[in-house]
Amino acid sequence: MGLVMLLGLFGVLVPGAPGPAIVWAAVAWWALTDTTGTAWAVLAGATGLLLLAQALELSLPPRRLKAAGVPRRSLLAAGLAAIAGFFLLPVVGAVAGFLAGLYGAERMRLGSHGAGWSSARTVLRSGGYSVLVELVACLLVVGLWAGVVIWA
Numbered sequence: 001m002g003l004v005m006l007l008g009l010f011g012v013l014v015p016g017a018p019g020p021a022i023v024w025a026a027v028a029w030w031a032l033t034d035t036t037g038t039a040w041a042v043l044a045g046a047t048g049l050l051l052l053a054q055a056l057e058l059s060l061p062p063r064r065l066k067a068a069g070v071p072r073r074s075l076l077a078a079g080l081a082a083i084a085g086f087f088l089l090p091v092v093g094a095v096a097g098f099l100a101g102l103y104g105a106e107r108m109r110l111g112s113h114g115a116g117w118s119s120a121r122t123v124l125r126s127g128g129y130s131v132l133v134e135l136v137a138c139l140l141v142v143g144l145w146a147g148v149v150i151w152a
Helices: 002-013 019-033 037-058 072-088 092-110 113-151
Strands: none
Touching: 002 019, 002 072, 002 113, 019 037, 019 113, 037 113, 072 092, 072 113, 092 113
């Protein structure tokens, strides 16, 4: 299950891949095999959280990352930093990691602080916020699942 969820987390970073659906399907598969009340509660919570993220995404600007010239390497660096940040400092670390990874990748690509910061803001305005919302929602679901599996 964990590998499928990890695949879903990376799916959030790939345009056109159904990352949240993969994460939800992994939780549903787990809940169907572990038919305890806790498993069903985790599935219900995951469903609600991912639906809330989808509703929030509708209020954000549409993704136009390719049109803005955003390199996939920058989004991948931001996503990996968000995943690492989530496990180092739960929830808040995901947002901080995403922003730091995005800025770091853009600064390395462009060579200066000003250009890196300007490019990172452009990425966020052109769809980075929706990627961040999806990624944080999926990370919360994976964290909830992992917490229940480890401590239950």
